[in-house]
Amino acid sequence: xxxxxxxxxxxxxxxxxxxxxxxxxxxxxxxxxxxxxxxxxxxxxxxxxxxxxxxxxxxxxxxxxxxxxxxxxxxxxxxxxxxxxxxxxxxxxxxxxxxxxxxxxxxxxxxxxxxxxxxxxxxxxxxxxxxxxxxxxxxxxxxxxxxxxxxxxxxxxxxxxxxxxxxxxxxxxxxxxxxxxxxxxxxxxxxxxxxxxxxxxxxxxxxxxxxxxxxxxxxxxxxxxxxxxxxxxxxxxxxxxxxxxxxxxxxxxxxxxxxxxxxxxxxxxxxxxxxxxxxxxxxxxxxxxxxxxxxxxxxxxxxxxxxxxxxxxxxxxxxxxxxxxxxxxxxxxxxxxxxxxxxxxxxxxxxxxxxxxxxxxxxxxxxxxxxxxxxxxxxxxxxxxxxxxxxxxxxxxxxxxxxxxxxxxxxxxxxxxxxxxxxxxxxxxxxxxxxxxxxxxxxxxxxxxxxxxxxxxxxxxxxxxxxx
Numbered sequence: 210x211x212x213x214x215x216x217x218x219x220x221x222x223x224x225x226x227x228x229x230x231x232x233x234x235x236x237x238x239x240x241x242x243x244x245x246x247x248x249x250x251x252x253x254x255x256x257x258x259x260x261x262x263x264x265x266x267x268x269x270x271x272x273x274x275x276x277x278x279x280x281x282x283x284x285x286x287x288x289x290x291x292x293x294x295x296x297x298x299x300x301x302x303x304x305x306x307x308x309x310x311x312x313x314x315x316x317x318x319x320x321x322x323x324x325x326x327x328x329x330x331x332x333x334x335x336x337x338x339x340x341x342x343x344x345x346x347x348x349x350x351x352x353x354x355x356x357x358x359x360x361x362x363x364x365x366x367x368x369x370x371x372x373x374x375x376x377x378x379x380x381x382x383x384x385x386x387x388x389x390x391x392x393x394x395x396x397x398x399x400x401x402x403x404x405x406x407x408x409x410x411x412x413x414x415x416x417x418x419x420x421x422x423x424x425x426x427x428x429x430x431x432x433x434x435x436x437x438x439x440x441x442x443x444x445x446x447x448x449x450x451x452x453x454x455x456x457x458x459x460x461x462x463x464x465x466x467x468x469x470x471x472x473x474x475x476x477x478x479x480x481x482x483x484x485x486x487x488x489x490x491x492x493x494x495x496x497x498x499x500x501x502x503x504x505x506x507x508x509x510x511x512x513x514x515x516x517x518x519x520x521x522x523x524x525x526x527x528x529x530x531x532x533x534x535x536x537x538x539x540x541x542x543x544x545x546x547x548x549x550x551x552x553x554x555x556x557x558x559x560x561x562x563x564x565x566x567x568x569x570x571x572x573x574x575x576x577x578x579x580x581x582x583x584x585x586x587x588x589x590x591x592x593x594x595x596x597x598x599x600x601x602x603x604x605x606x607x608x609x610x611x612x613x614x615x616x617x618x619x620x621x622x623x624x625x626x627x628x629x630x631x632x633x634x635x636x637x638x639x640x641x642x643x644x645x646x647x648x649x650x651x652x653x654x655x656x657x658x659x660x661x662x663x664x665x666x667x668x669x670x671x672x673x674x675x676x677x
Contacts, residue, residue, distance in 0.1 A: 224239065230521065231555045233554050250402040254345045254372040255419045257397070261372055274313075284310070291384045294383060296522060300516075305354045309359065315638070331671075336669050340659075341664050347376075347422065349376055350426055352380035355377055355385055362653075363375060363392065371422070375402070379408075385403065415435070415438040421444055423446045425446075425649075426653065446650065447652070447653060452484055453574070455600070455607070456474060457619065458492060459590045459615065461612060467495070469502070470607075470633050480579040484604060490592075491586055496584075500564060500584060504546045511546070518560070520557045521558050529579070530577055536572070542564065561582065590610060605628070607630070608623075608630055610631070625648075626644040641653075
């Protein structure tokens, strides 16, 4: 019998109350923004936009750099808030803040050198393109790595001359409120304004005129709602949404190494990463040894303390994870380890390995967002790639193979924004990716995000008639 825990969110009419997913204690109480607060935030951002747009890019970069250093000075405070509200393990929480600071510094450097292009036109004329800020950006950011993800959108929007209204997830309101406060202490008035609330607050923001961009990282359902609202408001939409990332394991790789990669991808942050491993296709020749090693990896993590393998963010998510596992078992999958909610306080869930999975199961069709590794055995690497490509999401995928030709074919055939070969995580600094399908649209990171958050004017210049 599983002991019930209090819900993570116990909102009142005027406050958001979050409980700690480790022990059920109160983690934070944050005042909910009123309707007037929301309208005032958008109005203030709109009023500040012309002055900020005219601020020299070098000055904007210098201010963003100063804001990043101010956040760095409060890194431990932000990390502790994050751990209390979401259960993110302390080391990862601090790493997320440090990553956010690094992203702000990166955009402080990239923004001032963001440039247009010179174009070849007729003789004696000049043609060039110039980027301009779009205006007011509505940033809607998630709870699973709140500081790192928010800093990406906020840094790119601010350094390109936009003003921002930022609403983070109601699952970590104190973390986001403090981040907004720290940044606003350095930036000019009206450049960054925080709004605290839930889906009702989000809907009120979408009802406001004067917002030029919806920038969102989070669920596909919310991303679809933004796209729908943009039909009326004509706001530009940039969104990174849900994923159902696959791993294809070839027969020619070491099974234990492959299992360590899949375990990292499936169980890091308790599976609460947008690019977590959600589906595993393993070649039949490697399946037995691979699965045995993956079970050992899972059990080692489950046995770790909460400071190393944390809980799920709340009971609502834990119920969803259990629903996906139960659906798979009912349809014939076998639980090799885990698969049951533990007794006791908190919303912990064991690292779970499922065998005998088929593509009609929820764990293979939908984003589970929990520490689940569902395994399907395939007869060839090519079959694994074909099945991995048959999905409505298009965020990322990984292939583990020693065959360069197979890796190149997989990169050409997988309809996702990022194909990773022999590493479930990683990539070059400043890398950009463009999700597809139900996973979103537009470049959400790197230098390309500067392009998403600006418009381009092409200028054509000729000498005036009669000029001497």
